[in-house]
Structures are given as structure tokens and as C-alpha cells.
Amino acid sequence: MTEKKKKNMLITDDGTYINKKEIHSRIFVALCRIYTIALIIVGVVAFVTGMAR
Amino acid sequence: MYDFKRRIYEVIEASSTGDASSKAYDVLMGTAVLVGMVPLMLKSENTYTTLIEILTVIIFVIDYCARVYTADYKMGYKSIKAYIAYIFTPLAILDLLSIVPIVSLFLPVSSLIKLLKLFRVFRIAKLVRYSKTTVIIANVLRKVKKQLLAVLVLITIYIFVSAMLIFQLEPTLFETFFDALYWATISITTIGYGDIYPKTDLGRLITMVSALVGVAVIALPSGMITAAYMNEINKKKSKYEL
Incomplete structure (x- = not known):
């Protein structure tokens, strides 16, 4: 493995190499999904409470 | 550095291939636009509508900054002119107008503030980017x-x-x-x-x-x-x- 490629890798406890970009991508996707779900919940709650008044 | 910038550009633009980050971002933006419309469907505002306003504007501000930051990729040339030209494109103006209603949270209620709140409707235009049909309609309108x-x-x-x-x-x-x-x-x-x-x-x-x-x-x-x-x-x- 070249030096440049190693820079983009993370080593887990069991010694396997994981691509840093892939981990960042997964974290980004997870954050987006959490934010999306939070928005949907707040939107539905706001609509229901607003209509009930 | 430029790799990072290109990646941001790829994520914020409508996803065409199986890019999970771009798809997740598109879904988030679409949800933010639609949920951001909820306060306009209600007669009075409550805590939740304020929360919606804050949550959606955070996303829109980040999106606007990211779009301006990657303007050179969007415009196709790398110079300061690309950033200036991008700011004045119709979609960038609409992006900016969609952030404006946040000022209503900090200022006392007046007719001007009520008008600024109506700027929320401009957010729906953000969906244009993510729909192929609306792109076709925009092309058609440009032609005729x-x-x-x-x-x-x-x-x-x-x-x-x-x-x-x-x-x-x-x-x-x-x-x-x-x-x-x-x-x-x-x-x-x-x-x-x-x-x-x-x-x-x-x-x-x-x-x-x-x-x-x-x-x-x-x-x-x-x-x-x-x-x-x-x-x-x-x-x-x-x-x-x-």
C-alpha cells in the first residue's frame, strides 16, 4: 500500500483497513437521515397542533 | 483542497448516479422545503413553527454557503467572476430569498415582517433543481x-x-x-x-x-x-x- 493511500485509511481494532472517505460519507448520510426524520416529526406535530387550535 | 470542494459540489447537486450522500442530501433538502411550508398552512404560529423555521433556515444557510463556495464548478470557470455571476443567477437569488424569513424571528411584528414571512413560498422553487420534469418545463418556457x-x-x-x-x-x-x-x-x-x-x-x-x-x-x-x-x-x- 502506498504512503498516500495509507493516509486515507483507518485501522480498526482487529487490524482491517477502512477508507476514511467511506466512513465520512456514512456519517454524512446518517446525519442527513436523522435531520430529515427530525424535520418530518416537527412538521407533523406543528401541523396537527396548529390545526387543532 | 480542490477534491474536497468537488465532493461538496457533487453532493449538493441533484444526484444522477448511485451516490448515497447526494441522495440523502436531496431528500433532506426536499423535506426541508416541504416542512418549511407548514407554517404557511396554519393561521397562527406556535413553538413548533418557530422550531421549523430555525431548523429549515440552518439547512438553507448551509446550502447557500456551499453553493456559493462551489460556484466555480457550477459556472465552469475558476475566477472571482464565477462567484459574482453565480450570486445573481435566478436560482441563487431564490435561495437567498428563502433565507430572508428568519429575520421575522428577531424583529417585532409589522406589516413588512409579515411580508418577509411570505417569502417562504420562494422555497418551493428550490425543488426545481431536483425534478427533471420542471427542468424540461423551464427549457420549454425559455424556448417560447x-x-x-x-x-x-x-x-x-x-x-x-x-x-x-x-x-x-x-x-x-x-x-x-x-x-x-x-x-x-x-x-x-x-x-x-x-x-x-x-x-x-x-x-x-x-x-x-x-x-x-x-x-x-x-x-x-x-x-x-x-x-x-x-x-x-x-x-x-x-x-x-x-
Whole structure:
């Protein structure tokens, strides 16, 4: 493995190499999904409470 | 550094291939736009609508900053001009207008603030980026804009002429010229609310002509848009067949 490629890798406890970009991508996707779900919940709650008044 | 910038650009642009980050971002933006509309459907505001405002504006501000930051990729040339040119594109202006309602949270309620809150409707335009159909419609409108402009000028002239005629023929019916313009527009579009109607024979004759002209002229733009839309669809079909 070249030096440049190693820079983009993370080593887990069991010694396997994981691509840093892939981990960042997964974290980004997870954050987006959490934010999306939070928005949907707040939107539905706001609509229901607003209509009930 | 440029790799990071390119990656941001790829994520914020509508996803075309199986890019999970880009897809997740598109879904988040679409949800933020739709949820951001909820306060406009309610009569009064509550804690949740304020929370919606804050949550959506955070996303829109980040999105706007990211789009300006990657403007050189979007515009296709790397110079300061790309950033300036991007800021003045219609979609960038709409992006900026969609952030404006946040000022309503910090300032006391006034008619200007109420108006600023209505700017939320501009957020729906953000969805244009993510729909292929709306891109086709935008292209179609761009292609027939000269013809549409010609029809618009024709209709405006006709509305003014008929308004001036009816204003002179029925002076008791209309208090201002704006009332006459309103009547002419409602008649030519064949809506006919019936709140203002002519009482003299000449006035009625003008109304009849207006209604007939309206049927012909108002149908023109829809015909032109439909023809151009079908043309665009056929072009796309033949492109795929080749």
C-alpha cells in the first residue's frame, strides 16, 4: 500500500483497513437521515397542533 | 483542497448516479422545503413553527454557503467572476430569498415582517433543481418566451383598450380606472365574477367581444406551451432511441 493511500485509511481494532472517505460519507448520510426524520416529526406535530387550535 | 470542494459540489447537486450522500442530501433538502411550508398552512404560529423555521433556515444557510463556495464548478470557470455571476443567477437569488424569513424571528411584528414571512413560498422553487420534469418545463418556457411575451403584450393592450372604452361608456359603474382594468381582466380571462357588470347596450357589446377575444387569446399560450413541451419530449425520446 502506498504512503498516500495509507493516509486515507483507518485501522480498526482487529487490524482491517477502512477508507476514511467511506466512513465520512456514512456519517454524512446518517446525519442527513436523522435531520430529515427530525424535520418530518416537527412538521407533523406543528401541523396537527396548529390545526387543532 | 480542490477534491474536497468537488465532493461538496457533487453532493449538493441533484444526484444522477448511485451516490448515497447526494441522495440523502436531496431528500433532506426536499423535506426541508416541504416542512418549511407548514407554517404557511396554519393561521397562527406556535413553538413548533418557530422550531421549523430555525431548523429549515440552518439547512438553507448551509446550502447557500456551499453553493456559493462551489460556484466555480457550477459556472465552469475558476475566477472571482464565477462567484459574482453565480450570486445573481435566478436560482441563487431564490435561495437567498428563502433565507430572508428568519429575520421575522428577531424583529417585532409589522406589516413588512409579515411580508418577509411570505417569502417562504420562494422555497418551493428550490425543488426545481431536483425534478427533471420542471427542468424540461423551464427549457420549454425559455424556448417560447418570445411568443409568450408577444401574447402578453397583445392581451395587455386589449385589456387597456377595453378598460378605457368601458370606463367612458359606463362612468357610473366604475369609480376608478383600476376598477375598469379589473373588469377587463376578469372578462377577457372568462372568469366573470359578476361583481361588476355593464348596464348599457354598448357596455354589454364590449363585454361580449371581450369574452370572445378572451377565449381565443387566452388559449394561445397553453397551445404554444403544449406544442413546445411535446416537441421537447419527442426530442428526448429520439435521443434515447439513437
